[in-house]
Amino acid sequence: MAIKYVAEPFRIKMVETIKMLTREERVQKIAEAKYNTFNLRGEDVYIDLLTDSGTNAMSQEQWAGVMRGDEAYAGSSSYYKLLDAAQDITGYKYIQPVHQGRAAEKVLFGVMMGKGQYSISNMHFDTTRAHVELSGARAVDCVVPVANDPAKRAPFKGNMDVERLESLIKEYGPENVALVIMTVTNNSAGGQPVSMANVKETAAVCKKYGIKLNIDAARYAENAYFIKQREEGYADKSIKAIINEMFSYADTFTMSAKKDTIVNMGGLYGVKEDEELFTACKGRTISFEGFTTYGGLSGRDLEALAIGLYEGLDEDYLKYRIGQMEYLASRLDDAGIAYQSPVGGHGVFVDAKAMFPHIPYNEFPGQALAIELYIEAGIRTCDIGSYMLGNDPDTGKQLEANFEFTRFAIARRVYTQAHIDIMADALIAIKKRAEQVKGFRITWEPPVLRHFQAHLEPVK
Numbered sequence: 001m002a003i004k005y006v007a008e009p010f011r012i013k014m015v016e017t018i019k020m021l022t023r024e025e026r027v028q029k030i031a032e033a034k035y036n037t038f039n040l041r042g043e044d045v046y047i048d049l050l051t052d053s054g055t056n057a058m059s060q061e062q063w064a065g066v067m068r069g070d071e072a073y074a075g076s077s078s079y080y081k082l083l084d085a086a087q088d089i090t091g092y093k094y095i096q097p098v099h100q101g102r103a104a105e106k107v108l109f110g111v112m113m114g115k116g117q118y119s120i121s122n123m124h125f126d127t128t129r130a131h132v133e134l135s136g137a138r139a140v141d142c143v144v145p146v147a148n149d150p151a152k153r154a155p156f157k158g159n160m161d162v163e164r165l166e167s168l169i170k171e172y173g174p175e176n177v178a179l180v181i182m183t184v185t186n187n188s189a190g191g192q193p194v195s196m197a198n199v200k201e202t203a204a205v206c207k208k209y210g211i212k213l214n215i216d217a218a219r220y221a222e223n224a225y226f227i228k229q230r231e232e233g234y235a236d237k238s239i240k241a242i243i244n245e246m247f248s249y250a251d252t253f254t255m256s257a258k259k260d261t262i263v264n265m266g267g268l269y270g271v272k273e274d275e276e277l278f279t280a281c282k283g284r285t286i287s288f289e290g291f292t293t294y295g296g297l298s299g300r301d302l303e304a305l306a307i308g309l310y311e312g313l314d315e316d317y318l319k320y321r322i323g324q325m326e327y328l329a330s331r332l333d334d335a336g337i338a339y340q341s342p343v344g345g346h347g348v349f350v351d352a353k354a355m356f357p358h359i360p361y362n363e364f365p366g367q368a369l370a371i372e373l374y375i376e377a378g379i380r381t382c383d384i385g386s387y388m389l390g391n392d393p394d395t396g397k398q399l400e401a402n403f404e405f406t407r408f409a410i411a412r413r414v415y416t417q418a419h420i421d422i423m424a425d426a427l428i429a430i431k432k433r434a435e436q437v438k439g440f441r442i443t444w445e446p447p448v449l450r451h452f453q454a455h456l457e458p459v460k
């Protein structure tokens with residue numbers, strides 16, 4: 001039996017009409033999109049689960065803040081409001097807004113690392129990896145092995161493998177490890193949380209070898225909620241206190257504010273106390289993003305972000321949000337549909353390999369399920385598997401991913417229980433005709449980040 005749905009802790013004041021096209025229209029639209037869900041028009045999608053990034057619904061307070069935004073080029077009052085909020089929540093002395101998370105990575109990593117060096121992370125998000133590599137350094141993932149077993153339930157599948165981290169540092173030489181990055185929650189592993197104990201242990205290893213620790217903080221509030229629910233000693237702590245403690249173990253953070261801070265655009269980075277480092281970053285901020293008091297954002301964006309930083313910590317909201325994932329997961333449990341379990345914070349990662357055992361990795365089971373979901377119910381998702389992983393840069397051969405997921409990323413404060421039921425029902429319908437579903441082949445692809453643009457066709 002599915003668990004009880006946690007009711008929305010808000011009511012609806014403004015609506016956006018969505019429409020489901022007919023099945024014939026959907027079959028035609030997805031063919032026109034060359035079987036790539038990124039090529040669909042938003043208006044042709046009924047329920048959009050492509051990403052939880054920047055797709056959030058802002059509150060009445062945030063929209064009121066938009067009107068109050070101070071558009072002064074220098075010294076905007078909205079900037080100071082944002083500074084106060086971020087300093088209060090993270091405890092960091094130096095805070096800098098930027099236009100989105102990858103801008104924070106571009107600025108910081110360009111200062112902190114370079115050729116011949118390494119960045120080690122519990123898992124680099126794709127833009128994070130790209131900016132490590134653009135700086136000339138190499139990105140190495142070091143997640144706990146249980147993350148690669150979707151059926152095995154563990155409370156903190158996003159954790160760093162601390163033992164392996166230390167042996168990697170010894171192997172590369174501490175002087176060659178420029179940075180350790182803790183991604184919370186661990187996006188690429190399915191939004192899986194990291195425990196406080198693991199952050200602490202990772203920080204201790206970094207300290208031992210004189211290496212800086214950066215938090216990739218896109219989903220810091222969801223991660224704190226999991227710590228409160230699952231880790232001993234945190235049940236009575238506030239979300240803010242948990243976040244504050246987590247940040248205290250690191251030296252810097254980069255943040256995509258398009259996730260847990262519930263805005264549509266924005267980012268931040270922070271430096272706990274190293275003034276010299278912050279000064280170096282400031283220079284790059286001005287050349288890439290704009291003057292330091294706006295960092296690539298409008299005053300209205302800064303204002304909405306300052307408000308969202310606090311709204312994202314609200315426990316009633318977090319309970320409802322994680323409750324949505326758990327409700328969808330429990331409906332899948334009832335139907336015997338496998339997913340990365342237990343569910344993470346921002347989406348449900350359905351195990352397409354388990355649903356389509358007859359489709360090999362190089363015919364992209366995760367993509368096949370994404371296409372079926374659009375045809376079945378107008379639902380847009382994406383592949384997190386071999387299709388997204390791409391080709392070996394040296395041999396040009398298709399790589400095989402550890403998992404073949406189709407990601408249902410849930411936008412914040414956007415969809416209701418009835419929408420979630422449509423998602424579950426669509427999966428159940430597809431499972432019934434699973435053996436008829438065919439794989440895909442690529443007919444055209446660009447050299448990098450191909451999944452955004454590639455053209456595909458069904459295998460005959």
Ligand SMILES: *Cc1c(COP(=O)(O)O)cnc(C)c1O
Nearest residue numbers: 100101102125127187218256258
């Ligand atoms: C989204 C994301 C980023 C990149 O942020 P953008 O705002 O998309 O540029 C970096 N790291 C993680 C973990 C993310 O989820």
